Amino acid sequence: MNFSLPSILLCASLFSITAPSASARVYTGMEVFLDKYTNMVAGKRVGLVTNPTGVNANLQHTADLLKSSGKVNLTALLAPEHGIRGNVAAGEKVSGGIDAKTGLPIFTLYGNKDHKPTKEALDKVDVIIYDIQDVGSRAYTYIWHLAECMSAAAAAGKTVIVLDRPNPLGANVVDGPVSEEKYLSFIGLYPIPRVYGMTVGELALYLNAEEKINCKLHVIPMANFKRGMSWEQTGLPWVMTSPHIPTPQAAYCFAATGTIGEIGCLSTGIGYTIPFQAVAAPWINAEAAALALNRLQLPGVRFRPVYYKPYYAAFKDQNISGVQLHVTDPGVFKPATTETAILCYLQKAYPTFLKWNPAKLDIFDKSMGTASVRKAVIAGQSYKQIADSWEKKSSIFSKKRAKYLIYK
Structure with missing residues (x-):
């Protein structure tokens, strides 16, 4: 050494x-x-x-x-x-x-x-x-x-x-x-x-x-x-x-939404004023999504209903809605767990709208480091089950x- x-x-x-x-x-x-x-x-x-x-x-x-x-x-x-x-x-x-x-x-x-x-x-x-x-x-x-x-x-x-x-x-x-x-x-x-x-x-x-x-x-x-x-x-x-991480909040959220942005059917705030700080689409009920995600009591983050019209990128010039992430304590925030919880919620609440673009699966899996998370989300597993699945290797790393x- x-x-x-x-x-x-x-x-x-x-x-x-x-x-x-x-x-x-x-x-x-x-x-x-x-x-x-x-x-x-x-x-x-x-x-x-x-x-x-x-x-x-x-x-x-x-x-x-x-x-x-x-x-x-x-x-x-x-x-x-x-x-x-x-x-x-x-x-x-x-x-x-x-x-x-x-x-x-x-x-x-x-x-x-x-x-x-x-x-x-x-x-x-x-x-x-x-x-x-x-x-x-x-x-x-x-x-x-x-x-x-x-x-x-x-x-x-x-x-x-x-x-x-x-x-x-x-x-x-x-x-x-x-x-x-x-x-x-x-x-x-x-x-x-x-x-x-x-x-x-x-x-x-x-x-x-x-x-x-x-x-x-x-x-x-x-x-x-x-x-x-x-x-x-x-x-x-x-x-x-x-270019799309202009603030500390954007930096906090990058690891919680960056992979979501690779799916192809969701906005993560890129093209608007809150890059990487949102998950939105025309078909998401903002109030219901914020309520459901806040009920999970994920550490270090709160969700707020948000409505916006992107200036560019996904859903350019369309009115969309969803949640904005507000990281309240980055020292305990779990971005990957949060991202998985958001995906599990959307898969369960909007199974016909959450469309996984086959052309983007490779980059999604590379961003996640595995295909197992995507497959588990699609199979209907809970975010806790998925987080448990990576815990053994994560503990060895720790x-x-x-x-x-x-x-x-």
Whole structure:
């Protein structure tokens, strides 16, 4: 194993001494790195994996801060899905080129089949620094960009430094099925639960050891982060992580509606002002749906009847109705269980309207990490039965996960 957990914790405690009080805001790994640990890359050529979320508390971008620090020899930018500056739509190929702001070369991580940095990119760097805000869901690509960079770094003898950031779900709850090998993809490259309950730094440590990536890895921890924190409690500004996750509420809900959106007959608020925060269609009785779902008393979430007309995407210019999710406590919220409960309700209440598009089954199953959830919903099983079915593998993951947790 290429890290010492006590030394990681020591880094965090050293920095927290300079914070004004126990209730101070969270300091990201990037802020800690710039304040204390730039000596780690002295004399090294550095490549940076980032996007618009790589900012400090004053909204200054990581690339600009590293380049202007005088302590970091930044030689390349590595662009994930959506691009360095966030101007590329989901799923679209990200091109390389020159970054207009810094003048640095950009090498794409979302244009090659395996999403790994090219030999040309790796030849320009000795160290890869990763600094991207994530949303805590397995079906989000940024963590898999990190995993692919780690694999490439291991093969090329390069070092990876992860600048840790909060998991908006609190890095507290593990929920959902562990991906089956048949369904591994770039929205689930390794077998972890839908909601994995770790920060990106902790997940990097887990993948490096448990999946035997074995790169030379360093994680720069945050200061003042505690498990179960909501985003609002971190004291940090939110920068949209992708075009349809503009707010913390959208981030909380992504893992609870993202797979539902793949069915093809439901709106999840994309195309309106509440992306990923709704489940709606012309045929849903909003009042009845909200009442039924609230009766389940799912942890950390309430449902409100909602009516809207999407400006684009599913049901464009049609009046639709359904429920809006309001996550009241992300530290206990179970997104995958919630998503399954919504699907079970709709399957039972609207069996002739909930139509599973055969062309979309593959992406739904890849997003879920298994076909068993879809099949169980269609068969009429309850959400509790389905959640019980993934508990054994999820518990095994949780036990392994515990070895890599940095924060209390």
